[in-house]
Amino acid sequence: MTARTGMATAIETLRSWTEAGTADYALAGVTYWDGDQLQAVLDRCREDTRRQPLMVVADVNESGVSIYQDYYFDGGHWEEASGGTTVWVVEDSTGANVGTADYTVNYQAGHLRFTADTAGSAYYLTGRRYDLNRAAAEVWRRKAAHVASRTDWQSDNHKVTASQMQKQYLAMAVSYEKQAPARFVRMRRVDINP
Numbered sequence: 001m002t003a004r005t006g007m008a009t010a011i012e013t014l015r016s017w018t019e020a021g022t023a024d025y026a027l028a029g030v031t032y033w034d035g036d037q038l039q040a041v042l043d044r045c046r047e048d049t050r051r052q053p054l055m056v057v058a059d060v061n062e063s064g065v066s067i068y069q070d071y072y073f074d075g076g077h078w079e080e081a082s083g084g085t086t087v088w089v090v091e092d093s094t095g096a097n098v099g100t101a102d103y104t105v106n107y108q109a110g111h112l113r114f115t116a117d118t119a120g121s122a123y124y125l126t127g128r129r130y131d132l133n134r135a136a137a138e139v140w141r142r143k144a145a146h147v148a149s150r151t152d153w154q155s156d157n158h159k160v161t162a163s164q165m166q167k168q169y170l171a172m173a174v175s176y177e178k179q180a181p182a183r184f185v186r187m188r189r190v191d192i193n194p
Contacts, residue, residue, distance in 0.1 A: 003035035075110025133180035144169035
């Protein structure tokens, strides 16, 4: 399996946050961390968004006329449009897809700018957003598990404290977990009649 095209930015960001090289270590013949493995971690930290309304903000040109080109959505780490229309879709109010040639997007800032005036029409976003902080915490914990068996030793004038590596990895996991946003879950009682 090859990592999805629209995941390249998220995977590289996660790789840099976790110092996850493409051949950090091997377990049972499997080498860690390639793009597929990081994508699998990211997929566990994914939030799917369906038809989220985009917020339009008018700009006024030099003639005093309102121009509607700027739309906003919740920014963050999104699977990018290069991943295809199954993972990133902008639709108008009729449900028709708007092609990526009609706008530019800044995923991190949550800003979508149309190439032409939209007259304030309603647009909706369907996509996948990733919690990179939670994913980074998982990678750090898995890296800590790999080095858990390392022990300290000393002889003569030499002292090696290999166990500090696990402690540092776990500290990094806690640091990223603290930065992760709160999760919300919808609960429904099934033990009563509606």
